[in-house]
Amino acid sequence: MIITEKKALKEILESLKEYKKIFLVGCGECAATAKTGGEPELAAMKAELEKQGKVVTGTCMPEAPCVAAKLKAELARNMKALRECEAVLVLACGLGVQSVKDNDRLSLTVLPALNTVFGAVMDAQGDFYEKCSLCGECVLSITAGICPITLCSKGLLNGPCGGVDKGKCEVDKDKDCAWVLIYKELEKKNKIGKIKEIQPAKDFKKTTRPHKLVMNK
Ligand code: SF4
Ligand code: SF4
Numbered sequence: 001m002i003i004t005e006k007k008a009l010k011e012i013l014e015s016l017k018e019y020k021k022i023f024l025v026g027c028g029e030c031a032a033t034a035k036t037g038g039e040p041e042l043a044a045m046k047a048e049l050e051k052q053g054k055v056v057t058g059t060c061m062p063e064a065p066c067v068a069a070k071l072k073a074e075l076a077r078n079m080k081a082l083r084e085c086e087a088v089l090v091l092a093c094g095l096g097v098q099s100v101k102d103n104d105r106l107s108l109t110v111l112p113a114l115n116t117v118f119g120a121v122m123d124a125q126g127d128f129y130e131k132c133s134l135c136g137e138c139v140l141s142i143t144a145g146i147c148p149i150t151l152c153s154k155g156l157l158n159g160p161c162g163g164v165d166k167g168k169c170e171v172d173k174d175k176d177c178a179w180v181l182i183y184k185e186l187e188k189k190n191k192i193g194k195i196k197e198i199q200p201a202k203d204f205k206k207t208t209r210p211h212k213l214v215m216n217k
Contacts (some may be wrong), residue, residue, distance in 0.1 A: 001030040001121075002093040003128050004037065004114040013052060015111045016087060022054050023078070023085035023108075025100055026061035027092035034128070036114050037061075037091030045091060045113060057084040065096035071103050082106060089113050136206035142194045144185035151178035157199040
């Protein structure tokens with residue numbers, strides 16, 4: 001899932017300074033789970049904006065604003081309030097914000113209320129951890145399921161740097177060195193030989209943006 005954090009109110013108000021009437025869009029998936037764009041956060045944002053003298057013409061919370069089919073239905077249901085507003089403030093990740101812009105038929109100003117921070121897994125306690133950097137060439141099969149691109153501070157592909165100290169990372173002493181974790185995991189699985197498999201440099205053509213996956217030609 002995509003992790004977001006709320007922008008400072010000052011920054012949000014600065015982006016809204018030319019607009020009085022605002023429509024709010026939340027996100028029923030990632031931002032709701034991260035407690036940045038669900039119903040309570042929409043209500044809190046509405047109250048904050050009204051306290052600042054803004055008029056909130058309406059709010060909606062598509063199940064997933066990054067999915068056009070789900071977003072469009074919500075926007076259509078709220079067309080009256082959308083026609084009354086001067087700007088749309090989106091409490092979702094950058095994907096959600098751009099999806100609202102792409103699917104808005106009224107050419108409204110669409111603005112972000114959140115910063116998009118990272119993609120994460122959620123553990124059983126409900127905490128979020130970044131585990132994958134979407135590199136396009138997954139090496140988990142030879143690194144015992146531990147991603148060196150994301151978990152090593154330098155993204156090293158072929159073993160640790162010289163700075164590892166008692167199993168900790170030289171960049172962040174509170175963090176385990178990813179390559180020590182990989183070594184221990186390979187050892188546990190009796191696959192330590194894999195540590196010697198040299199990985200070629202990444203093909204950075206694969207990280208050329210923007211990516212696309214066309215399903216319907
Ligand atoms: S190697 Fe790491 S960053 Fe690349 S796809 Fe696999 S998990 Fe993601
Ligand atoms: S100490 Fe380990 S995790 Fe930290 S930068 Fe070096 S190899 Fe990467």
